[in-house]
Amino acid sequence: MKFQISHTDKNSKARAGEISTDHGTIQTPIFMPVGTAGTVKAVHQRELRDDIKAQIILGNTYHLYLRPGLEVIEQAGGLHKFNGWDKPILTDSGGYQVYSLSKQRKLTEEGAKFTSHIDGSKHFFTPENVMDIQRIIGADIIMAFDECTPYPCEYDYAKKSLDLTHRWLTRCCKRFDETQSKYSYSQTLFPIVQGSVYKDLREKSAEFIAEQNCEGNAIGGLSVGEPAEEMYAMTEVVCSILPFDKPRYLMGVGTPVNVLENIALGIDMFDCVLPTRNARHGLLYTQQGIINIKNEKWKKDFSPLDENGTSYVDKEYSKAYLRHLVHSQELLGAQIASIHNLAFYLWLVGEARNQIMAGTFMEWKNKMVKQLDVRL
Amino acid sequence: MKFQISHTDKNSKARAGEISTDHGTIQTPIFMPVGTAGTVKAVHQRELRDDIKAQIILGNTYHLYLRPGLEVIEQAGGLHKFNGWDKPILTDSGGYQVYSLSKQRKLTEEGAKFTSHIDGSKHFFTPENVMDIQRIIGADIIMAFDECTPYPCEYDYAKKSLDLTHRWLTRCCKRFDETQSKYSYSQTLFPIVQGSVYKDLREKSAEFIAEQNCEGNAIGGLSVGEPAEEMYAMTEVVCSILPFDKPRYLMGVGTPVNVLENIALGIDMFDCVLPTRNARHGLLYTQQGIINIKNEKWKKDFSPLDENGTSYVDKEYSKAYLRHLVHSQELLGAQIASIHNLAFYLWLVGEARNQIMAGTFMEWKNKMVKQLDVRL
Numbered sequence: 001m002k003f004q005i006s007h008t009d010k011n012s013k014a015r016a017g018e019i020s021t022d023h024g025t026i027q028t029p030i031f032m033p034v035g036t037a038g039t040v041k042a043v044h045q046r047e048l049r050d051d052i053k054a055q056i057i058l059g060n061t062y063h064l065y066l067r068p069g070l071e072v073i074e075q076a077g078g079l080h081k082f083n084g085w086d087k088p089i090l091t092d093s094g095g096y097q098v099y100s101l102s103k104q105r106k107l108t109e110e111g112a113k114f115t116s117h118i119d120g121s122k123h124f125f126t127p128e129n130v131m132d133i134q135r136i137i138g139a140d141i142i143m144a145f146d147e148c149t150p151y152p153c154e155y156d157y158a159k160k161s162l163d164l165t166h167r168w169l170t171r172c173c174k175r176f177d178e179t180q181s182k183y184s185y186s187q188t189l190f191p192i193v194q195g196s197v198y199k200d201l202r203e204k205s206a207e208f209i210a211e212q213n214c215e216g217n218a219i220g221g222l223s224v225g226e227p228a229e230e231m232y233a234m235t236e237v238v239c240s241i242l243p244f245d246k247p248r249y250l251m252g253v254g255t256p257v258n259v260l261e262n263i264a265l266g267i268d269m270f271d272c273v274l275p276t277r278n279a280r281h282g283l284l285y286t287q288q289g290i291i292n293i294k295n296e297k298w299k300k301d302f303s304p305l306d307e308n309g310t311s312y313v314d315k316e317y318s319k320a321y322l323r324h325l326v327h328s329q330e331l332l333g334a335q336i337a338s339i340h341n342l343a344f345y346l347w348l349v350g351e352a353r354n355q356i357m358a359g360t361f362m363e364w365k366n367k368m369v370k371q372l373d374v375r376l
Numbered sequence: 377m378k379f380q381i382s383h384t385d386k387n388s389k390a391r392a393g394e395i396s397t398d399h400g401t402i403q404t405p406i407f408m409p410v411g412t413a414g415t416v417k418a419v420h421q422r423e424l425r426d427d428i429k430a431q432i433i434l435g436n437t438y439h440l441y442l443r444p445g446l447e448v449i450e451q452a453g454g455l456h457k458f459n460g461w462d463k464p465i466l467t468d469s470g471g472y473q474v475y476s477l478s479k480q481r482k483l484t485e486e487g488a489k490f491t492s493h494i495d496g497s498k499h500f501f502t503p504e505n506v507m508d509i510q511r512i513i514g515a516d517i518i519m520a521f522d523e524c525t526p527y528p529c530e531y532d533y534a535k536k537s538l539d540l541t542h543r544w545l546t547r548c549c550k551r552f553d554e555t556q557s558k559y560s561y562s563q564t565l566f567p568i569v570q571g572s573v574y575k576d577l578r579e580k581s582a583e584f585i586a587e588q589n590c591e592g593n594a595i596g597g598l599s600v601g602e603p604a605e606e607m608y609a610m611t612e613v614v615c616s617i618l619p620f621d622k623p624r625y626l627m628g629v630g631t632p633v634n635v636l637e638n639i640a641l642g643i644d645m646f647d648c649v650l651p652t653r654n655a656r657h658g659l660l661y662t663q664q665g666i667i668n669i670k671n672e673k674w675k676k677d678f679s680p681l682d683e684n685g686t687s688y689v690d691k692e693y694s695k696a697y698l699r700h701l702v703h704s705q706e707l708l709g710a711q712i713a714s715i716h717n718l719a720f721y722l723w724l725v726g727e728a729r730n731q732i733m734a735g736t737f738m739e740w741k742n743k744m745v746k747q748l749d750v751r752l
Binding site for chain 1: 703
């Protein structure tokens with residue numbers, strides 16, 4: 001993996017760059033649609049590529065490990081071959097899902113024991129086997145196994161957890177270095193900064209992570225319920241320490257406003273379930289603000305879904321039609337809204353990139369953040 | 377509406393023709409995907425047009441009347457404008473759904489009282505208002521209001537019901553003739569032959585329906601549970617009486633084998649929920665037979681979904697991937713399987729047409745019906 005910064009913004013920490021992987025290049029800043037179980041929910045791979053213009057998608061190690069399972073993915077020749085997406089893929093480490101989805105889990109120095117949310121079967125994730133699992137899944141970018149602390153989180157717990165995450169990282173790096181890609185392309189490992197909302201812990205973690213000298217770095221444990229201002233404060237602290245010349249990935253973030261504010265702080269990569277999950281509930285993100293398509297006011301609004309939208313669904317379907325589909329719980333409603341929202345997120349980061357390149361980013365960003373949260 | 381027969385088969389009653397409507401032409405024999413509430417479930421309009429190559433779709437009057445309701449559809453400028461499908465549409469009369477979906481319904485000479493399956497609200501369908509409703513929905517082909525008898529059905533009930541359906545038809549035709557299309561294109565009314573599985577009732581009904589001199593005719597009350605042989609026997613009786621030079625529509629039929637056998641008996645138009653409903657449960661129709669994609673045998677079958685398939689999903693996705701999606705209840709599973717099955721049905725009727733034109737229909741049909749029901 002290579003990362004080249006094309007332009008840095010004079011009025012902020014924003015940067016425009018390009019990540020090169022064996023599955024193609026990614027122009028940053030970038031948003032990565034979440035493809036939980038090897039599928040971005042309700043969206044065809046063709047639509048991801050041609051209509052949404054996704055450049056990289058995410059897979060969840062926890063979900064893929066449980067179903068379809070490693071044997072199937074390995075025999076397919078890795079996740080790219082299995083799901084037919086031949087651009088870059090990033091997998092998370094499964095740590096977050098072990099805590100958020102599993103009914104029973106127990107954390108020890110060795111790793112995390114948990115029961116499957118699907119069938120109650122028992123499993124054990126360790127830093128070592130999570131590296132092995134991600135070798136088998138075969139994502140271009142794989143993530144270290146960490147503990148994602150909740151919010152709020154006591155200082156003492158956050159500190160202890162951070163130390164564990166760091167010890168686990170050392171084991172992750174060792175295992176990663178001792179093993180090789182199973183397929184014909186290379187993989188790279190991103191470590192994750194933790195430390196909850198505590199500045200000193202975040203600094204300590206960012207320094208430790210920077211020392212690993214990985215090809216890219218991530219920030220975890222944010223967007224878990226803390227006020228946006230705390231998130232931005234932590235991002236700022238961490239970005240001031242993480243190496244400038246390597247991509248920075250802010251995990252699980254966020255709303256369109258969160259994305260723009262964090263780009264201004266020096267973040268290059270984002271992922272979030274918001275655009276797809278909210279799509280399935282009829283919430284649409286647009287340049288003018290947020291539309292709850294279920295509202296009565298759209299019932300007889302036969303104007304295109306989004307006049308300024310960049311995907312074909314924005315012109316082909318009306319607001320009134322989508323409202324009807326969502327109200328009727330028709331699958332096509334989720335499909336249309338998911339394409340719209342993801343295309344909007346990809347437009348947003350692409351336009352941020354254009355503005356950075358043109359030297360007009362902050363002016364544009366400040367105008368946009370006022371508009372994006374408006375309820376239409 | 378115009379109907380022109382291009383070729384008739386020498387060894388059967390099969391015919392290849394072309395129906396012209398103000399929304400374009402339909403090559404027969406044709407299968408019409410069912411778009412219940414103004415959407416063919418899980419399928420984009422673009423996919424219907426470009427990948428499935430649908431020439432006409434169905435809408436359900438009962439569903440559309442309840443939701444989004446006539447006010448919305450009328451203000452949109454009719455169903456085509458509302459859902460963005462600008463090729464021909466056919467609407468059923470709602471009679472079938474009143475009996476199959478509504479929790480409470482009462483039949484009188486005047487019409488059918490029923491309660492909505494959505495919110496329990498009370499409604500009343502009559503031959504007259506069902507014509508008015510279909511004028512507002514604005515389908516190119518609209519259907520008479522009838523009673524669809526169940527199977528099995530006592531002779532006396534079938535006879536009484538048939539007489540009521542005929543009296544209702546007279547009222548439908550009167551109202552249809554007294555009213556005009558609300559939009560800038562013409563509509564045509566198809567009457568429906570009933571009579572359960574009783575030859576004399578079917579003959580009587582077919583004669584009455586033929587006398588109405590409508591531009592096309594339909595056969596209802598079949599594919600409701602009777603053995604296939606009884607269905608074919610009734611189709612044969614009715615087709616021998618219905619005018620040769622008008623399209624014949626067999627409602628709610630059926631499996632791929634049912635479709636081919638009825639084409640051989642002189643049917644031109646079909647609709648059925650099987651390809652879409654079964655798709656959502658992982659059942660795929662192919663030239664080689666039926667695949668239950670949930671079965672263990674497909675777990676590590678990474679071959680394309682259907683080597684002989686005509687739509688892009690057949691090449692882009694593997695059997696193992698679709699199996700994973702269906703098992704995981706991912707929306708994309710329903711989407712892929714629905715496109716595959718509908719594209720297969722459209723291929724099937726298109727190929728039947730080619731074979732009729734080439735004079736090789738019966739040989740091909742007899743070979744196909746042996747294969748299509750095989751469980752793979």
